[in-house]
Amino acid sequence: MTHNIILPKLSDAMHQATMKGWLKSIGETLMKGEAIAEVETGSVIMPIMSTVEGIIKEFLIKEDEVVSIGTTIAIVVENEKKEILSENIKTNDNIIGEGEKDNVDFQDLDKRVTICNRDDYIFVTKEIDYEGILAKKKNCNNDGDENITSNDIIMYAVIMALKDIPEINCLNNVVYESINLAFCVNTEAVSHYPVLPIASAKNINLLSSETKRIIHAIRNGKLEEVNFNQPTFTIYNLGADGMNSFFILPSTETCCLSFTSPISKPIVTDNNEVVVGKLLKFCLSSNQKNINSTMCAAFLNRLSEIINND
Incomplete structure (x- = not known):
């Protein structure tokens, strides 16, 4: 299964952003919550966090390209490796x-x-x-x-x-x-x-x-x-x-x-x-x-x- 990573709205005034660079490479494992790229909006550079976990398959946006909110910027393939789950640990056990x-x-x-x-x-x-x-x-x-x-x-x-x-x-x-x-x-x-x-x-x-x-x-x-x-x-x-x-x-x-x-x-x-x-x-x-x-x-x-x- 593949997942799309889109450019989220990072502030109320944001409508688009400029891609400043990728922080990961194609073929690398991407964790949920991990930064995959950096964009510039309103003269502020901010990271883009992944909302999914898997293997990076493709980057769809080039460096310095202007991107609109909601645009798919990367494609991630689901990792088939099974996650270790536990029914005995509560959410706040960290x-x-x-x-x-x-x-x-x-x-x-x-x-x-x-x-x-x-x-x-x-x-x-x-x-x-x-x-x-x-x-x-x-x-x-x-x-x-x-x-x-x-x-x-x-x-x-x-x-x-x-x-x-x-x-x-x-x-x-x-x-x-x-x-x-x-x-x-x-x-x-x-x-x-x-x-x-x-x-x-x-x-x-x-x-x-x-x-x-x-x-x-x-x-x-x-x-x-x-x-x-x-x-x-x-x-x-x-x-x-x-x-x-x-x-x-x-x-x-x-x-x-x-x-x-x-x-x-x-x-x-x-x-x-x-x-x-x-x-x-x-x-x-x-x-x-x-x-x-x-x-x-x-x-x-x-x-x-x-x-x-x-």
């Missing part, structure tokens, strides 16, 4: 508890079991004062109008931190100028990872309204209204699932930032007084070869500064 075994079996969204070694991943954690988020939330919500949520504040702070530490904004080991922010939306059946394209161009109000629109569309089954292509960074709000001591392996080839619900802990103030404060635990995980723990730590430190000081 969440790993601290202190668990090094070799971990985890399952991605299409029920395929992947074996990974935990040593292949970098996990860097940091606790950030929740009061900074609450203060920014209060400042944003004028006249008691509760439109901006704590999650909005965190997402916007992440975008600002990615601007300052752009090396973290990468896909398949390629750093991108455009920030395409994926975030998790859970339904009763499955977890979805919609993407906010060119998120750095949105102010916090637009970011908030667009996020709410996407969540509403997904939970009402209107997936055709949602973009799932080309994430360059992923956020997972574990606090929404009631978790406070777990982190997540990236389910896409991006860095993944997970964070918990607020945890009450004793903290020391600037006056050396011990008080009970609320902290969020953030964990940045990555399997990108060009990212090391120093970069991850720098990102989390910058995120903390943005939340509490900027």
Whole structure:
């Protein structure tokens, strides 16, 4: 069986794009969610992610050719190799508890079991004062109008931190100028990872309204209204699932930032007084070869500064 890979709509204003180059070769195996090509639209270069898995049979578009949305750009032949399936692992079993075994079996969204070694991943954690988020939330919500949520504040702070530490904004080991922010939306059946394209161009109000629109569309089954292509960074709000001591392996080839619900802990103030404060635990995980723990730590430190000081 053959499958067509088409040029998706990567932004609301996009009508066409220029092919900048292929990232794979004919005859190579292509995984679902893997970048196959790069295109330029609106002076921004973005990857095209495969929605299918198989062997690349043919490229239909040449480099520097202008392509319209919906055009078939490549043909993929279904791989006859059988996938290993498991009925015993739940969709969110790619969440790993601290202190668990090094070799971990985890399952991605299409029920395929992947074996990974935990040593292949970098996990860097940091606790950030929740009061900074609450203060920014209060400042944003004028006249008691509760439109901006704590999650909005965190997402916007992440975008600002990615601007300052752009090396973290990468896909398949390629750093991108455009920030395409994926975030998790859970339904009763499955977890979805919609993407906010060119998120750095949105102010916090637009970011908030667009996020709410996407969540509403997904939970009402209107997936055709949602973009799932080309994430360059992923956020997972574990606090929404009631978790406070777990982190997540990236389910896409991006860095993944997970964070918990607020945890009450004793903290020391600037006056050396011990008080009970609320902290969020953030964990940045990555399997990108060009990212090391120093970069991850720098990102989390910058995120903390943005939340509490900027």
